[in-house]
Amino acid sequence: MGCGGSVFSGTTQGIDRSVVEQIVRQVALEYLGRPANGVSPAPELTVLASARHMHICREDMDILFGKGSELTVYKDLYQVGNFAANEKVTIIGPRSRLISNLRILGPMRKQSQIELAFTDAISLGIDAPVRLSGNIADTPGAIIMGPKGSLELKQGIIRAAIHVHMNPAEAALFGVKQGDLMKLKVGGPAGITFDKVHVRIDPTSRLNVHMDTDEANACGLHLTKDIELIK
Ligand SMILES: [Zn+2]
Numbered sequence: 652m653g654c655g656g657s658v659f660s661g662t663t664q665g666i667d668r669s670v671v672e673q674i675v676r677q678v679a680l681e682y683l684g685r686p687a688n689g690v691s692p693a694p695e696l697t698v699l700a701s702a703r704h705m706h707i708c709r710e711d712m713d714i715l716f717g718k719g720s721e722l723t724v725y726k727d728l729y730q731v732g733n734f735a736a737n738e739k740v741t742i743i744g745p746r747s748r749l750i751s752n753l754r755i756l757g758p759m760r761k762q763s764q765i766e767l768a769f770t771d772a773i774s775l776g777i778d779a780p781v782r783l784s785g786n787i788a789d790t791p792g793a794i795i796m797g798p799k800g801s802l803e804l805k806q807g808i809i810r811a812a813i814h815v816h817m818n819p820a821e822a823a824l825f826g827v828k829q830g831d832l833m834k835l836k837v838g839g840p841a842g843i844t845f846d847k848v849h850v851r852i853d854p855t856s857r858l859n860v861h862m863d864t865d866e867a868n869a870c871g872l873h874l875t876k877d878i879e880l881i882k
Contacts, residue, residue, distance in 0.1 A: 694821055694858050696858055696859075696880055697729060697860070698837075698859075698878055699729060700863065700864050700866070700867035700872055701766065702754070702864055703753060703767045703771045704755065705753055705756070705763065705765045705795075706755070706759075706760045706763060706764045706765075706784075707722075707755050707763050708760055708763045711804070714801075715800055715801070716797050722736040722757040723736060723738065724737070724757070725737045729857060730816060730856060730857060731857070732758065732855070733756065733758070734756070735754055736755045739754050740797050741796040742765060742794070743794040743796060744793050745776050746776055748776050749775070762785075762787065763804060763807050764785070764787055764808075765793070765808045766784070766809055766811040766863070767809070768864045768866075769810055770864070777793060778791060779791065780809060780810065781810045783814065783849055784809075784811055784814075787806055787807045789806065790807060791808045792804040792805045792806050792807060793808060811863060813848050813849070813866055814848060814849040814851050815835075815848050815851065816851050816858070816859045817850065817852055817857075817858045818852065818853065818854055818858075819852060830849070830850060831849075831882075832848060833848045833850060833882055834848065834880070835860055836878065836879040836880075837878050838879075839870075839875025840875075841869070841870055841871030842870060842871070842877075843870040845862070845866070848860065
């Protein structure tokens with residue numbers, strides 16, 4: 652995605668492009684409530700590893716946990732309103748291989764979905780495609796067992812694509828839009844640069860990269876704070 656040889660050298664209707672970029676940056680920084688003098692070049696980046704989990708719809712909740720049952724909060728997550736629930740299920744793959752204690756993340760969603768790392772999917776014998784959360788057409792399913800019943804999930808098992816949550820002001824600061832891909836450069840002794848970090852913009856979001864446990868282990872996420880998000 653290079654810009655040819657004209658980076659910053661052109662003009663936009665007489666205004667130097669670097670001046671425009673500086674103004675955009677300044678506005679974004681002021682919106683974020685940070686000094687616009689370049690002391691704080693970017694909002695603090697939080698990178699979190701998501702362990703395998705399930706998102707559940709009302710209908711499946713009724714079957715697995717009983718009619719009208721509700722998720723209860725075990726722990727609040729970084730994104731406001733999201734939480735790890737006390738409720739857990741067992742996922743059963745082909746040839747009866749299973750993973751128990753699969754935690755549900757709340758709140759409930761319109762459709763059920765299970766996010767596994769490749770290691771989990773391999774141990775279950777399920778070929779999980781890499782998808783953004785919510786995009787589950789033509790994905791594999793499995794048998795799900797809860798304390799009050801079980802069901803056949805027809806589809807919804809994915810390996811979640813690595814992504815970054817941000818609000819519109821943060822997106823302006825990075826100069827990215829919904830669906831763009833960014834790079835995440837992880838330093839440290841096992842450092843890796845991820846090239847396909849999907850941008851997900853929402854007004855309620857806090858700047859936060861989500862990767863799964865395979866990705867976190869591969870780059871030694873726990874070993875370093877030297878992490879950079881690059882357009
Ligand atoms: Zn996420």
